[in-house]
Amino acid sequence: MSSSQSTATQPIIQVKNLVEVYADGTKAEDDISFYVNEGEFFGFLGPNGAGKSTTIKVLTTLLRKTAGQVSIAGYDIEKDALAIRKLIGVQSQDTSVDPELTGRENMILQGNLQQMHGKELTDRVERLLEVVGLKDAADKRAGRYSGGMKKRLDLASTLVHKPKVLFLDEPTTGLDPQSRNTVWEYLEELNKKEGITIFLTTQYLEEADRLCQRLCIVDSGKIVAEGSPSNLKKEIGADAITISMQDKDGRGGDSVKAAAKQIVTALPGVVNVVESGDGLTLYVKDGGYFIPELVRAFDKTDIKLVSINLSTPSLDDVFLKHTGKRIRVEELVKQGPSGRFGARRR
């Protein structure tokens, strides 16, 4: 699409054939293309190492792309980096607040660096402090904040200059369920009430499912599926039944799995069978009616079903369908981020 064709519905983020190769030859982005519409809540869902953070770094002018085209609000990422920085707010995966400044000072500084001054800035800061519930702690040094408070301060400070597009790199990783919920509610409000376009990366299915109007599922630097969460799940077109089993001596293992796979594949109504962990996931048209069939089928064999789990398809099933793997959520062990930021340059 060329700029001459621009209409009201032109995407605010446009990425075409983006490639990012690190100095050591790792392909972090392998020819990805996607777009985000203005006002949309958009997500990248994928496991660690899928290239989510790299995408955010390229889109936020921190990392120079190897090839491809990226534009935000019509500005080219390389030619108009400054114009883009004016429009965007970025929360990186590592909470980055200055521990020796107070919450309020952190936000004022952030505003100053975005060329805001005076009453306009102080009013904005006070309002945001209130919104994220840090008003009472505003004069305490950020180093004394809890993890959740730091995250909220970090988020608030990215909003000082009223960005049009907000980039959030795993905003709830490391938060307890309650704080996570609070952040979710706040993000939804930002998107709906203030109309901020949000680009979020996450490894949490629940998060992507709840927040994103549209998402890309990414794995190993590639986009494997794209659509709204409900459409993606509909594509599976069947219920998911996860089973685990043992042989007559109570052992699991690959041979049992292979034998069981042979049995279930032959059953009527089975759309697809995928190995997952120590069991199998079957996709079937009518899960509820199918379960008795399944149990009967194994009755005649030496294989014993240990568990049966029926569910409507989740985004994890979508991921499984496209990659043959499940998204494994690893709670991030805090590694020194020096490597992440430092070693990326060619």
Next chain:
Amino acid sequence: MTLLFDTGYLFVRALKKLVRNPILIFFSLFQPIIFLVLFTQLFHSLNELPGFPPGVSYLEYASAGILMQNAFSSALQSGTSIVEDLNSGFLPKMLVTQVSRPAILLGRLVTDAFRVTVQSIIILILAYALGFRLATGIPGAILILFIIAFFGLAWSGISLALGLRTKSSETVFGIGAFLTFPLLFMSTALVPLSFMPTWMQYVSKVNPISYAVNAVRDLSVPGFFSWNAEISAIAFIAGIAVVTIGITLYLFRKVIS
């Protein structure tokens, strides 16, 4: 204009951090003060040795060296601050704003120069209390502060370059500490050139610390001052500062681009 404002914001930020971390100032002032109070007393009869400028007390002589020691022990901490910002994610966070890129370095350097100046004033006051009288009075003191701040900047440049290159505050600190004493002792900071063995005299003659110390000493000891020596020393320090800050700038651009 943005450059000026942003430098100001980052200067204020660094200053707040410094004031809230007085231990850092204590660490870099501790050694010079020990030298000033104990060393000059311990070696007060050094001025009776042949080769020592006649009529000069050891306190008068060594004060210049101690001021310079203060300059580099605090400048050496400069690099650790940029490493901290790099690793905490604060630098990337700044880089996604419209902040003027050079202001990030400039804010740092202005802070360093300011800090060295304040510390030097403290040392000058302490030395005054111990009986040290500046031969050239207030104008001389101002020139001294200027030379020291300038020399501090040259050292900050080295420290910042190390920080940007290694991204490890331990390394910056270690290399700094490793350089300090050999360079200090193999200069005319604490004893005249004639006190040293021949090989050390050679080192001392090319040691930048000697130049800076001599420039300060010429202003503090009666009868030493000459414009020629002063100007050539300042030119020499400026040359070093240009090189080290140039390297820093180059490495900084590599890290942020």
